[in-house]
Amino acid sequence: MLKIEDFSLTLKGSDNRALPVLEHISIELANGSCLGVAGESGSGKSVLAMSIAGLIPHRSIIKKTGGIHFNGENLAEFSESQLNKIRGKQIGFVFQEPMTAMNPLMTLFDQVSEVIYAHHKGIGKAEVNAQVRNALVAAGFSDPEKFCDSYPHQLSGGMRQRAMIAIGLALKPDLVIADEPTTAIDAALQVQLLRELRQNLSDGRRSMIFISHDLGVLRAISDQLAILYAGNLVEIGTASELLHKPFHPYTRDLIGALPRLVPEKILPHPIAGNLPMPDRKPVGCVYSDRCNRCRPECLENRPKLRQAGINRLVSCYFPVNQEQADG
Amino acid sequence: MAETGKNNILLEVQGLSKKFIIDNSLISWFKKEPPEQIQALDKLNFRVERGETLGVLGESGSGKSTLARVLMGIYKADSGEAKLGGSDIFQAYSDGQMARLQMLRRLQMIFQDPYGSLDPRMTVRQIVAEPLKIHGLYGSESEQLMVKTLAEVGLSADCLERYPAEFSGGQRQRIGICRAMVLNPELIIADEAVSALDVSVQAQILELLCHLRSERRLSMIFISHDVAVVRQISDRIILLYRGNLVEELPADCLLRDAAHPYTADLLASARFLREGAEAAGEVPQAKKEANPDGCCYQRVCKKVHERCRERPPVVELHPGHQVWCWMHHSK
Numbered sequence: 001m002l003k004i005e006d007f008s009l010t011l012k013g014s015d016n017r018a019l020p021v022l023e024h025i026s027i028e029l030a031n032g033s034c035l036g037v038a039g040e041s042g043s044g045k046s047v048l049a050m051s052i053a054g055l056i057p058h059r060s061i062i063k064k065t066g067g068i069h070f071n072g073e074n075l076a077e078f079s080e081s082q083l084n085k086i087r088g089k090q091i092g093f094v095f096q097e098p099m100t101a102m103n104p105l106m107t108l109f110d111q112v113s114e115v116i117y118a119h120h121k122g123i124g125k126a127e128v129n130a131q132v133r134n135a136l137v138a139a140g141f142s143d144p145e146k147f148c149d150s151y152p153h154q155l156s157g158g159m160r161q162r163a164m165i166a167i168g169l170a171l172k173p174d175l176v177i178a179d180e181p182t183t184a185i186d187a188a189l190q191v192q193l194l195r196e197l198r199q200n201l202s203d204g205r206r207s208m209i210f211i212s213h214d215l216g217v218l219r220a221i222s223d224q225l226a227i228l229y230a231g232n233l234v235e236i237g238t239a240s241e242l243l244h245k246p247f248h249p250y251t252r253d254l255i256g257a258l259p260r261l262v263p264e265k266i267l268p269h270p271i272a273g274n275l276p277m278p279d280r281k282p283v284g285c286v287y288s289d290r291c292n293r294c295r296p297e298c299l300e301n302r303p304k305l306r307q308a309g310i311n312r313l314v315s316c317y318f319p320v321n322q323e324q325a326d327g
Numbered sequence: 328m329a330e331t332g333k334n335n336i337l338l339e340v341q342g343l344s345k346k347f348i349i350d351n352s353l354i355s356w357f358k359k360e361p362p363e364q365i366q367a368l369d370k371l372n373f374r375v376e377r378g379e380t381l382g383v384l385g386e387s388g389s390g391k392s393t394l395a396r397v398l399m400g401i402y403k404a405d406s407g408e409a410k411l412g413g414s415d416i417f418q419a420y421s422d423g424q425m426a427r428l429q430m431l432r433r434l435q436m437i438f439q440d441p442y443g444s445l446d447p448r449m450t451v452r453q454i455v456a457e458p459l460k461i462h463g464l465y466g467s468e469s470e471q472l473m474v475k476t477l478a479e480v481g482l483s484a485d486c487l488e489r490y491p492a493e494f495s496g497g498q499r500q501r502i503g504i505c506r507a508m509v510l511n512p513e514l515i516i517a518d519e520a521v522s523a524l525d526v527s528v529q530a531q532i533l534e535l536l537c538h539l540r541s542e543r544r545l546s547m548i549f550i551s552h553d554v555a556v557v558r559q560i561s562d563r564i565i566l567l568y569r570g571n572l573v574e575e576l577p578a579d580c581l582l583r584d585a586a587h588p589y590t591a592d593l594l595a596s597a598r599f600l601r602e603g604a605e606a607a608g609e610v611p612q613a614k615k616e617a618n619p620d621g622c623c624y625q626r627v628c629k630k631v632h633e634r635c636r637e638r639p640p641v642v643e644l645h646p647g648h649q650v651w652c653w654m655h656h657s658k
Binding site for chain 2: 186190216253258263267270
């Protein structure tokens with residue numbers, strides 16, 4: 001359904017500096033599955049999501065190479081008007097912060113119906129009402145009529161988040177891109193929303209890209225998991241296996257930094273150092289300056305993604321958890 | 328209560344209550360309806376021992392931030408008592424500026440948002456010096472103290488002339504911790520101090536807080552919604568649900584011995600989100616309504632019983648493990 005091929009993106013920073021925010025990303029997404037994208041802030045995960053939907057303004061792009069193939073067409077070469085036709089209808093987007101993504105002067109009904117009117121000119125009022133209702137119910141509003149005339153500030157945080165999901169899923173798009181849709185929500189509600197989003201994939205025709213910094217949430221929802229670091233795809237594989245047995249040292253360290261939910265007291269291990277700035281990445285492996293397995297080779301050339309085990313790609317010369325497997 | 332020394336108790340809170348009036352509009356005044364009220368804190372009793380980290384675990388609307396603000400004097404408590412090393416906190420807050428400042432010197436806060444809690448137009452020097460100046464402690468040795476405290480939180484002295492915008496989120500949180508530490512307070516209240524940070528940075532700050540606790544024998548109230556974080560950093564944990572204490576227990580017991588149905592449900596959600604555990608059944612979700620009489624959890628509790636319409640008693644299961652639930656009453 002979606003095939004990202006060797007996609008690189010360089011953005012314009014302050015002082016017109018060239019910032020390579022994404023480098024040689026290749027990902028394939030099959031029908032009916034969910035791809036999780038994990039990364040810390042600054043890893044490029046939101047930029048990747050926005051690039052797929054063509055939401056990066058042209059004036060801030062210095063260079064864009066590679067392709068984003070969606071249902072056989074290359075989105076990277078689409079014009080704005082072509083993109084408008086598929087955004088909302090074939091590709092739905094659930095934004096990160098509902099308070100800034102929603103228009104404060106529009107009621108819930110207007111915000112959900114906007115996307116329907118945009119793609120169905122001359123649609124009847126009764127039909128719109130029914131579709132808005134369905135979208136809201138699907139996003140977990142138990143009695144949508146009660147909230148249709150509410151403005152965003154009158155909704156609770158959880159309801160705003162649900163409203164975002166209702167807007168993104170209103171036209172039943174083939175691909176849903178959800179950018180941190182459940183951050184800052186209570187655990188119980190997160191569990192429900194994740195189930196609902198997962199439910200949306202159950203007919204096997206639709207797929208989802210779920211972006212989050214939270215590995216636990218990603219394990220719960222995704223089939224495939226991609227780990228981004230400093231604009232590079234460092235590892236990709238089946239979510240549960242990847243988290244159980246990471247190959248890339250960064251993935252391992254990221255898991256180690258997660259506070260453990262265990263009876264024993266085990267403090268999480270911080271990763272020393274900081275994420276490099278996009279224009280000051282190491283020449284060799286992007287993780288070389290923080291990696292404890294770094295050897296001279298790692299400083300010279302950047303490792304390419306290569307097959308490592310079944311359904312796993314990793315970009316590391318000296319991956320972890322591998323020695324035993326190799327013999 | 329355990330006899331391990333009355334002297335060892337740093338903070339003792341008793342019967343702390345705070346109510347907010349939500350709908351104070353003219354309309355309800357004309358209609359002669361009573362304004363809607365939210366019981367943000369309902370007769371809380373707890374204590375913090377010296378050198379201990381007390382975790383306060385609760386979801387949004389549980390009253391955990393209100394608790395921090397009431398203790399810091401940002402909100403005024405309706406009733407109840409809080410004593411810091413024997414002296415009455417709320418009394419000090421109402422006794423005028425001098426008494427208030429004296430109390431606040433001993434009680435400092437670390438905020439959630441490392442971007443919002445530092446003034447962007449102040450240099451780190453001004454930010455860290457501000458509490459010293461407010462409390463009239465700024466003098467010739469202050470420079471040395473500031474550099475030493477900065478070093479303790481992992482920042483070098485050349486940070487002093489820089490502005491918050493030049494730092495990453497984690498470093499900003501270190502500046503916030505430095506600002507709280509520079510007065511050498513007896514108790515630190517950290518309200519979601521690591522929630523806005525990336526996991527790798529979060530781990531750095533947690534390590535720093537643990538280091539400070541052992542080096543300075545720092546006492547802390549650590550407020551968070553994140554079960555795993557609270558479990559790992561705290562010695563004891565209290566759980567709040569809609570302003571009520573539901574359980575108090577040693578952190579080491581949280582995952583094994585949690586007794587309140589709410590705690591069990593919270594752990595089920597947390598396990599699902601952390602480990603993808605499929606064990607989590609239907610997780611109940613509270614509606615935004617006023618608390619019922621009796622147990623605060625009765626509307627969503629799977630084990631609800633006739634008796635739950637009355638306020639549950641506190642039951643001590645083990646020394647240091649208390650639960651506010653009828654289910655454990657007869658035992």
